Amino acid sequence: MSLYADYIRERLGKSCYEVEQGFTVYWYTDDAVYIEDIYVADKWRKTKVASQMADYIADEARAIGVNKMIGSVNTQANNATTSLKVLLGYGMEVSHVIGSMIYFIKDLEK
Numbered sequence: 001m002s003l004y005a006d007y008i009r010e011r012l013g014k015s016c017y018e019v020e021q022g023f024t025v026y027w028y029t030d031d032a033v034y035i036e037d038i039y040v041a042d043k044w045r046k047t048k049v050a051s052q053m054a055d056y057i058a059d060e061a062r063a064i065g066v067n068k069m070i071g072s073v074n075t076q077a078n079n080a081t082t083s084l085k086v087l088l089g090y091g092m093e094v095s096h097v098i099g100s101m102i103y104f105i106k107d108l109e110k
Helices: 003-012 049-063 080-089
Strands: 015-019 022-028 033-040 068-074 093-098 101-107
Touching (some): 003 015, 015 049, 022 049, 033 049, 049 068, 068 080
Parallel strands (some): 033 068
Antiparallel strands (some): 015 022, 022 033, 093 101
């Protein structure tokens, strides 16, 4: 585990799942797992690495009885359109919008 992952866990109480190609930061609400960030190194994008990391988190969530996944896109962030496409391609559906944030949800029971 990296120092960044240690920091995320210690300072923010969140989890960080890391693979060679990238990482994802996530945490649990009462009834869902929220993927806050996913980063995939440029040369590994469009290779399903983000989906594989999300699958890992979904499996972990199911194992503890959590059956919803939440994600979000800040429309003011760089590459927001690409991020929207990734979440929709992963099977997430628009849940709601607050300001510049679009929230998505996925039922993990399917």
